[in-house]
Amino acid sequence: MPGIDDHWHVPQQFDAVFDWRFDEGRTTLMHLYQKGKDMQWDALNRIDWTQELDPENPMQMPDEAVAIYGSDVWNRMTKKERINLRRHTQAWNISQFLQGEQAALLSASKIVSSVPDLDAKFYAATQVMDEARHVEAYRLLQGKFGVAYPMTDPLQELVNDALRDSRWDVTYLAMQVVIEGLALAAFGTIRDLAQNPLARMVNAYVMEDEARHVAFGRLSLRDYYPQLTQKERDEREEFLVEACYLMRDRMTQSHELYEVLDLPAKECKEFVENSEIVKLYRTLLFQRIVPIVKDIGLWGPRIRKAYEDMGVLHYAELDPQTLQDEDERIAAQIDANKARSDYVHAVAGLAE
Numbered sequence: 001m002p003g004i005d006d007h008w009h010v011p012q013q014f015d016a017v018f019d020w021r022f023d024e025g026r027t028t029l030m031h032l033y034q035k036g037k038d039m040q041w042d043a044l045n046r047i048d049w050t051q052e053l054d055p056e057n058p059m060q061m062p063d064e065a066v067a068i069y070g071s072d073v074w075n076r077m078t079k080k081e082r083i084n085l086r087r088h089t090q091a092w093n094i095s096q097f098l099q100g101e102q103a104a105l106l107s108a109s110k111i112v113s114s115v116p117d118l119d120a121k122f123y124a125a126t127q128v129m130d131e132a133r134h135v136e137a138y139r140l141l142q143g144k145f146g147v148a149y150p151m152t153d154p155l156q157e158l159v160n161d162a163l164r165d166s167r168w169d170v171t172y173l174a175m176q177v178v179i180e181g182l183a184l185a186a187f188g189t190i191r192d193l194a195q196n197p198l199a200r201m202v203n204a205y206v207m208e209d210e211a212r213h214v215a216f217g218r219l220s221l222r223d224y225y226p227q228l229t230q231k232e233r234d235e236r237e238e239f240l241v242e243a244c245y246l247m248r249d250r251m252t253q254s255h256e257l258y259e260v261l262d263l264p265a266k267e268c269k270e271f272v273e274n275s276e277i278v279k280l281y282r283t284l285l286f287q288r289i290v291p292i293v294k295d296i297g298l299w300g301p302r303i304r305k306a307y308e309d310m311g312v313l314h315y316a317e318l319d320p321q322t323l324q325d326e327d328e329r330i331a332a333q334i335d336a337n338k339a340r341s342d343y344v345h346a347v348a349g350l351a352e
């Protein structure tokens with residue numbers, strides 16, 4: 001978009017830590033590192049980029065996924081205006097995914113330097129490659145929309161905190177737990193609801209990696225937080241509460257979209273604030289975060305009260321490993337379906 005600075009500079013100061021122990025490391029993290037190596041993939045080869053988006057509904061999402069669906073503004077719109085709104089709304093989402101993945105790329109590279117344990121450095125190094133691939137994949141997908149949007153202010157604020165903080169575990173909290181956790185839920189919405197095969201494929205494959213990244217943060221922080229004082233854990237909980245409220249409210253920060261489309265921004269935002277569909281989506285975004293926070297041991301009264309206030313406390317009963325296994329299963333199923341389709345087309349070609 002015009003008027004956006006091509007580069008965003010985030011001054012940082014943190015220690016680069018060498019680990020001279022060279023021991024075998026923690027078994028769980030080394031297994032995750034091996035898995036990260038085994039599951040590397042090429043965005044250009046695994047995804048068929050000759051596939052196109054739908055001209056009237058790019059990712060073929062239900063109209064209920066449009067934040068102002070059912071509003072007076074929506075009801076007044078012509079068919080052509082709704083087609084344009086779908087394209088811009090979905091492009092806005094993919095733009096946020098792309099921006100978030102670049103933030104994850106920078107955060108993972110910071111973790112490689114700052115985390116004190118070699119086994120964590122090993123895994124974080126595989127994540128750097130994963131995030132570069134995700135940026136590549138979403139950049140290619142975004143290019144098919146023909147329109148892009150800048151990072152939202154709340155996301156930029158949290159990324160800024162993740163990159164600036166000198167404590168390596170706070171970078172983990174912001175990126176591996178909050179941003180990656182929200183991303184998994186948002187990606188999952190498209191993976192599970194989109195009918196366009198390209199959009200579904202990109203999000204499913206990225207989720208397969210992101211589930212490992214969240215597991216990495218969970219395993220590392222679960223080992224580290226029992227070593228902290230109560231005061232230090234309280235500081236982390238306060239950071240988490242602020243970060244979660246900040247990200248919960250990001251759905252209302254798309255005013256630039258309404259302005260670009262010459263829609264009444266104030267009326268649209270007021271509808272979104274009171275929309276039951278949007279409220280449901282906001283709660284669903286936390287289904288990956290809450291069980292992780294409980295698992296890593298940041299489960300004091302402040303956290304539980306905040307999650308109760310948000311209406312997401314019940315997600316604490318979900319099993320993070322089960323969610324990760326399901327993400328991997330769906331990606332493998334898409335691969336299997338693609339292989340069968342390729343085989344059918346190959347056989348049909350020989351028969352002609």
